[in-house]
Amino acid sequence: MPFLEAVRLALQTIRVQKLKSFFTLTGVMIGVMFLIAVVSIVEGMADYVENDFAASIIGTNTFYVARYPNFQDVSDEEWRRLQRRPRLFAPAADVVRGALPTGTYRTAMVNESFLPATVPGLRPRSVQAVATEASYFEIKDYEITQGRAFNAQEVALGARVVVVGSEVATYYYAGLDPIGRELRIGGVPYTIIGVIAAQGSVFGFSLDRLAVAPVTAPLSRVIRPRGDLGQIVVQAPTREAILDGQEMVRGALRAFYGLGPGDEDDFSLSSSDAALSFFDELKGKLVLFGTALPAIGLVVGALVIMNIMLVAVAERTREIGIRKALGARRRDIIAQFLVEASTLSILGAMIGAGMGIGLAKLIAAVTPLPASVAPWSLVAALVVGAGVGITAGIYPASRAARLDPITALRQE
Amino acid sequence: MSTTAERQAVTGAAGAAPDRDWVIVTRGIKREYDMGGEIIRALRGVDIAVKRNEYVAIMGPSGSGKSTLMNIVGCLDTPNAGEYWLNGQLVSAMQDDALARVRNKEIGFVFQTFNLLPRATALANVELPLVYAGVPAAERKRRATEALEKVQLGQRMHHKPNELSGGQRQRVAIARALVNDPSILLADEPTGNLDSQTSEEIMRVFEHLASTGQTVIMVTHEPDIAAHARRIVVLRDGTIASDETQPQFVARLGIHAPQL
Incomplete structure (x- = not known):
């Protein structure tokens, strides 16, 4: 099955099962949102310290x-x-x-x-x-x-x-x-x-x-x-x-x-170099702790996706049977479920990235903390999204692919 | 239609590839299941030969092995012993993915329960075998539309299965089965979920297909439905009990030949 076909199928499934898809998205969405927000704020602080703080406070x-x-x-x-x-x-x-x-x-x-x-x-x-x-x-x-x-x-x-x-x-x-x-x-x-x-x-x-x-x-x-x-x-x-x-x-x-x-x-x-190196050390810790928590969120998100994909495989056993009877190979079924899981989580990551930028800007607006959205963090969010989806999708997808078409077709 | 002598000749020549006229040749097919320690011998050596353009019904009571035979003929299952040649290929020795290819190219399934994807339109359902055959989208749509028009569903192709009647659903399934020009149309109790009037309608479609050169294999337990075929194979206890022409079958059972 061509890749675009799999994406189209995934988007169609997501559209049909809106609520379920939303819950699937949520874990990744929240994880990525906080990831982006934290990284943006730490980056913003670093920017600020390097460009303004050194000049305005220290000279x-x-x-x-x-x-x-x-x-x-x-x-x-x-x-x-x-x-x-x-x-x-x-x-x-x-x-x-x-x-x-x-x-x-x-x-x-x-x-x-x-x-x-x-x-x-x-x-x-x-x-x-x-x-x-x-x-x-x-x-x-x-x-x-x-x-x-x-x-x-x-x-x-x-x-x-x-x-x-x-x-x-x-x-x-x-x-x-x-x-x-x-x-x-x-x-x-x-x-x-x-x-x-x-x-x-x-x-x-x-x-x-x-x-x-x-x-x-x-x-x-x-x-x-x-x-x-x-x-x-x-x-x-x-x-x-x-x-x-x-x-x-x-x-x-x-x-x-x-x-x-x-x-x-x-x-x-x-x-001021001394102050800056002190801040660099601080920044390292902030990034570490600031990303550790959202990372836990992403792991939870991955587990949710895996669970939902397993349920989807169980629910759609008959569909898998039909597809296999009509000529779908194992790799076609694996591709279908992997692309579905990754599309879900990339979608979640994209929404999360948007919300993260919003959150960072909001924090920058209502608190004294500055924020600066690092472009690499957006790329990272998408990579993380795809990674979470693929990781979470592999097991359910291979289970789907191994289904015996006769048993699958007989399932009500 | 093939003669008994021809069939015996081709099923007897173990190991030899049958010539191009034969779509299906099985030689001594056996299939056993292990049901929790108890061995069920569903097929005990079945020899069947079907020529191109034949319209064959496989009949038998439940437990006769007809479903097992249909799964093997449909390449959904492989025999424990024996040969199965489908359109010149020895499929009994094939693995999973190769069987998937064969199902996609050579077999068009029509099921009792239709087995349409419930959330996809009739058109999308009919396109499905073409998706797995790697046909480009535009051509897929053209061929699926054509197939739906052939079964008089050109007006309903954007409807989902739950917006169609039973007869219409089965016609969508037939369009899907034929869209990839398969060697055989394999129907498993195609009228099992339909009332008698709709059943007649589906039988007329099959009759039309058979008369235009499509090889049709129909598995059923109803003699009235089986009597629509030109040739009727009766299975009992995993072996072939009889293999008759329609007039012979009708005469033996004392039923009326169907008038379509």
């Missing part, structure tokens, strides 16, 4: 000098060892700055923390408070939509000025010009001198609930009462220059701390 081509490494699992013992490292202070920033060629690398001291900000008469709200230098605006590539950024003089003087994120501006001064108005952060009043263009959000975390003040302002003392530095951010001119920069900074800081050749660094240099 392009940047690395950080800090007391502790970022984004790393550390054991208790390791943590105690890290605790013995000296704190980072402003002179270290001068060493870092001095170690790098001027004009190509940018550096900025950064202290940041979430602090309540208020305006008299309004409920306090937590904002991401950043105390830094003027170069920070260039490193982050912030666009100022209203007013201006603070300058080096204001940093030198410790001026109580603040540049706020767009969400902060609209929350405290909706419909008003916020420039020149007051914002209290950690109990200290600052004058708003600029507003940063909206940045959007990462994983539901708004990048616009931001308030940036000079590192010399009282804000630094609120964030770090001991007067030390959170981190020094360094921006290299190119991605390749990050490693050079790190080596120059490492050498200078080791000399500054008086470390011998055999001593370990007592500071950490972390780049």
